[in-house]
Amino acid sequence: MKKARALIVDDENIIAWTLQEKLTKEGFEVKTAENGESAINSIREDMPDIAFVDVFLPDIGGIQILKEIIGLNEDIPVIMITGSGSVDTAVTAMKLGAYDYISKPFNLTEVAIIAKKAIESKRVNREVTWRLEKEKKTHSIDSIIGESKEIKDVLDMIQKIVQSDATTVLIEGESGTGKDLVGRAIHYASRRSARPFMDINCTALPDTLVESELFGYEKGAFTDAKAKKIGLFELADGGSVLLDEIGDMLLMTQTKLLKFIENKRFKRVGGASDIEVDVRIIAATNKNLKEEIKNGRFREDLYYRLRVIPIFILPLRARKGDILILAKYFIDKFNQEFRKDVKGLSSKAEQAILSYHWPGNVRELKNVIERAIILESKDEILIEHLPIEVVEGVPVKGEEQQQSSFVLPEGGVPLEEVEKNLLIQALKKAGGNQSRAAKLLSLSRYALRYRLKKIGYLKADATD
Ligand SMILES: Nc1ncnc2c1ncn2[C@@H]1O[C@H](COP(=O)(O)OP(=O)(O)OP(=O)(O)O)[C@@H](O)[C@H]1O
Ligand SMILES: [Mg+2]
Known part of the structure; x- marks a missing residue:
C-alpha cells in the first residue's frame, strides 16, 4: 500500500523533529515546514494526506493555513498543535473544520493513533460518498427506459412523488415490470437519498419473521431473542423502506404496519416504549390487492392508506x-459487458420479440437479449x-426436421429441453389452442397447463 504522506508545520524544531521521527517509524512519509509560507507552497505543490499545524507561527497564523488546506481539499484531516492557553484558538479551529487538536507537551503514541x-x-x-454517488447513478430516474405513454406517465408520477417528502407509494405490476427499479428511483431522486434505502421481500421470509425484521425486538421478547434487534424502520430513519410483495404480509403484521403509518411511531416486539422514525414507505406487489381484500387476505384500510399515490406499471x-x-x-448494455459488437436484431427476430407475449416482462426480455448476445458471434x-x-x-429454417426426430443426439440432451420443445411445437x-395441443400429446388439458407452468410458459398463478 502507498505510504500516507504527512506534513508537519511548526517553527519549533524539536517538536517538528520528534513528531517526524515518530510518524516515520509508524510508516508515514513526512515533510516539514517551518513557517506558513513554505507550508502553503508545500501543500500546493504536493497535497499531503494529513497535516499537523501549529497554531502559532512566525508569519501566517495556523488558522490561516487550516483555511487554505480546507479550501484546497476538505478531505485532508488537519490536526492543530496548540500550546497552553490557546484553547480558544483550538475551538475556533475545530469549528472551521480541523479534524482534531493536540496540546503540547503531547504523548507521541497517542498522536500516532490519532493520525492513523x-x-x-x-x-x-x-x-x-463514492458508493452513494454510484448508487444514485445506477438507480436514477434515467435508468428507467421506455417511451410509451404509460412509462412516461410513470416517470411523471415519480417526479411528483420525489417533491413531496413523505407520501406513501404503492407500486403495482406483474413480475419483472420494473417495480423495484421504480421504488429505488423514487428513493435516490428524493431528498432522502443520503439516508438509507432498505428493502424487504415479504415472500422470501417466513411470515412471522417479517414483523421482527421491520420493527425489531427487545431482548427476551421470545425464546430466541438473545439480544435486542433494531428493525428496518429504525435503520432506515430519514430514508425509505421498500416493502416488496406486500400482498404476502400476514394480517397481524398489516395491522401493525397500518398503525405505524398513521402514527409514525411503533414499539419493538416485546418493547414498551414508542419509537418515532421518519421513513417513506414504498410498497410493491404483483398481486391484485383488490382480489386479496375480497378474499380476506389484505386489509382494505391499509390498501387505501398505502395507495395515497398509486403507480401501476x-x-x-x-x-x-x-x-x-x-x-x-x-x-x-450486454455488448459492453461481454465486449461484443452486436449491431441489432434481424427483422425476423424483431418481429418475433414484438409478437411474443412476455409473461416475465422486462426481466425476461433482458435475459433473452443477454443469452442472444452470448450466443451471437457476428x-x-x-x-x-x-x-x-x-x-x-x-x-x-430446418427446425421442424430437427425437432421432430426422436433420435438421441451423440452427446445426449436434457429431457426437460425435449419436453419443452415438444410442448411448444x-x-x-x-x-395456440391448449385443448388441441393437449390432444396431440395425449395429455389432459390440465396436465398440459401444469407442464406449461413448469417451463415458465404460463405464469404459476395463471387461471383460465
Ligand atoms: N423500464 C425499464 N428500463 C430498464 N430496465 C428495466 C425496466 N423495467 C424493468 N427493468 C429491468 O428488468 C429487471 C426486473 O425489474 P424489477 O426487478 O424492477 O421488476 P419487479 O417488478 O420488481 O419484479 P418482481 O415482481 O419479480 O420483483 C431488472 O433488471 C430491471 O432493471
Ligand atoms: Mg421486485
Whole structure:
C-alpha cells in the first residue's frame, strides 16, 4: 500500500523533529515546514494526506493555513498543535473544520493513533460518498427506459412523488415490470437519498419473521431473542423502506404496519416504549390487492392508506412500443459487458420479440437479449439466437426436421429441453389452442397447463 504522506508545520524544531521521527517509524512519509509560507507552497505543490499545524507561527497564523488546506481539499484531516492557553484558538479551529487538536507537551503514541484514525476515517468517508454517488447513478430516474405513454406517465408520477417528502407509494405490476427499479428511483431522486434505502421481500421470509425484521425486538421478547434487534424502520430513519410483495404480509403484521403509518411511531416486539422514525414507505406487489381484500387476505384500510399515490406499471405486452427500445438498451448494455459488437436484431427476430407475449416482462426480455448476445458471434441477433418460446409462430429454417426426430443426439440432451420443445411445437401446431395441443400429446388439458407452468410458459398463478 502507498505510504500516507504527512506534513508537519511548526517553527519549533524539536517538536517538528520528534513528531517526524515518530510518524516515520509508524510508516508515514513526512515533510516539514517551518513557517506558513513554505507550508502553503508545500501543500500546493504536493497535497499531503494529513497535516499537523501549529497554531502559532512566525508569519501566517495556523488558522490561516487550516483555511487554505480546507479550501484546497476538505478531505485532508488537519490536526492543530496548540500550546497552553490557546484553547480558544483550538475551538475556533475545530469549528472551521480541523479534524482534531493536540496540546503540547503531547504523548507521541497517542498522536500516532490519532493520525492513523484520521486517515482511516477520511478514507471511509470517501468510500461511502463514492458508493452513494454510484448508487444514485445506477438507480436514477434515467435508468428507467421506455417511451410509451404509460412509462412516461410513470416517470411523471415519480417526479411528483420525489417533491413531496413523505407520501406513501404503492407500486403495482406483474413480475419483472420494473417495480423495484421504480421504488429505488423514487428513493435516490428524493431528498432522502443520503439516508438509507432498505428493502424487504415479504415472500422470501417466513411470515412471522417479517414483523421482527421491520420493527425489531427487545431482548427476551421470545425464546430466541438473545439480544435486542433494531428493525428496518429504525435503520432506515430519514430514508425509505421498500416493502416488496406486500400482498404476502400476514394480517397481524398489516395491522401493525397500518398503525405505524398513521402514527409514525411503533414499539419493538416485546418493547414498551414508542419509537418515532421518519421513513417513506414504498410498497410493491404483483398481486391484485383488490382480489386479496375480497378474499380476506389484505386489509382494505391499509390498501387505501398505502395507495395515497398509486403507480401501476403495465405489462410489457401492453406497451409494445417499449419492446424494441428496451431491446436496443439491453443490447448496448450486454455488448459492453461481454465486449461484443452486436449491431441489432434481424427483422425476423424483431418481429418475433414484438409478437411474443412476455409473461416475465422486462426481466425476461433482458435475459433473452443477454443469452442472444452470448450466443451471437457476428453482427446481428438472428431468430436462431432466441429461445423457442419467443420464436413460436415464426418458422425457423430446418427446425421442424430437427425437432421432430426422436433420435438421441451423440452427446445426449436434457429431457426437460425435449419436453419443452415438444410442448411448444404442439402449441404451434394447434394454433395456440391448449385443448388441441393437449390432444396431440395425449395429455389432459390440465396436465398440459401444469407442464406449461413448469417451463415458465404460463405464469404459476395463471387461471383460465
Ligand atoms: N423500464 C425499464 N428500463 C430498464 N430496465 C428495466 C425496466 N423495467 C424493468 N427493468 C429491468 O428488468 C429487471 C426486473 O425489474 P424489477 O426487478 O424492477 O421488476 P419487479 O417488478 O420488481 O419484479 P418482481 O415482481 O419479480 O420483483 C431488472 O433488471 C430491471 O432493471
Ligand atoms: Mg421486485
